[in-house]
Amino acid sequence: MQTPAAFEYERATSVEGAIASLERLGPEARIIAGGHSLLPMMKLRLANPEHLIDINDLKELAYIREADGEIRIGALTRHVDLLKSELLARHFPLFRDAEHVIADPVVRNRGTIGGSLCQADPAEDLSAVCTAAKAKVVIRGVSGERVVGMEDFHVGPYMTAVGAGELLTEIRLALRPGAGSAHEKVERRAGDWAIAAASAAVWLNGVAITDAGIALSAVGLTTIHLSRADELLRGKEPSEELFQQAAEIASADCSPGADGRGPIDYKRHLAGVLTHRALRRAATRALQGEVSS
């Protein structure tokens, strides 16, 4: 039987209350939302928080809405709601691509976007999705809010910019014209972690790529942002040759380890193939008008 180490439990009744508890209890306190990343880690005693603060009652953190030229997603939004959101699918279809292949429908009923991002598992899909989509996250502490870009969010394996005493509250996606995006994943069986996954977002001005974001899951110690590929694509017209060059950067710039999911050369090859496919679909979607405007 897998049993977590003993801890104290409390249920937050407000965002301010959750933050106050985090501040009061110190670094051994953790937020629990869906629990589908944290509880397995606690059962394996890889995580041993002394206090859990349950935020499942904070319905004010569960939403997907459009405001001020952005899509805003509350941290407590469940995977099932990300999957079903037409607003998100219209502007950032890579979320739906990813949500179809994150765990299984029963797990998706509980797991949240905030939990996924804060767990920061290198094989986790939404970290790559948000990195590619150039998301910013809102982090709140006792002294107020700060907004951090995904490029500064991952500070190490399973480590994020969210500090002790802080709570991730919202994910923001800027709506820019000419957007297209896609997420491609290969897994051993339905619901498994990725062998490799690639997220791509492009913004076109009708002719050329004005901006691009590409990120990889499961092929390094953290989510990998392929900034070299972003730079390569910017200002160029989309083409198979260009996407192939980006794919080669993906194969070169990832750093997979060999494990039960495959050897290193296979994973590098896969990272390239998935990057190419994701870019092709992202550009096609942008051109077909699944765009934000």
Place this chain on the structure above:
Amino acid sequence: MNVSMTINGERVSHDVEPRLLLVHYIRETVGLTGTHWGCDTSNCGACVVLIDGEPVKSCTTLAAMADGHEIRTVESLEVDGRLDPIQMGFHERHALQCGFCTPGMLMTTRALLDENPDPSDLEIRTAISGAICRCTGYKNIVSAVQWAAQYEAAAKRGA
């Protein structure tokens, strides 16, 4: 800490350790052993119960997190000796052999039919993609869900 919840319509309340998982609370504290404890890693789906009508893996939920909520377990399906149509479907279509996965399969597919009374083959397979059966190979389980959907549709027409 004290937890109180409704399980199959009955109010229960106990003092528990915060680390007690919902599956063990249901099986050992409350004594309803129909919910099975399988892989313990949220992969197999044997422990699925409904929380406020939604299927959830109870091995990856704390009893404390279920405090104040409504739980349904497999024991709630049969009422006064009459099987739920989903149970009848599993019987009719021979959708179990050893029966270990069955409670989770029943609750997962009961929730599917509650949300989608006429699911396609693919929708059924997707719904149970987080539930593992090592005996029948799923074909009969899919068939059982279709049987139950048809039975419920016919009952509705007849009503």
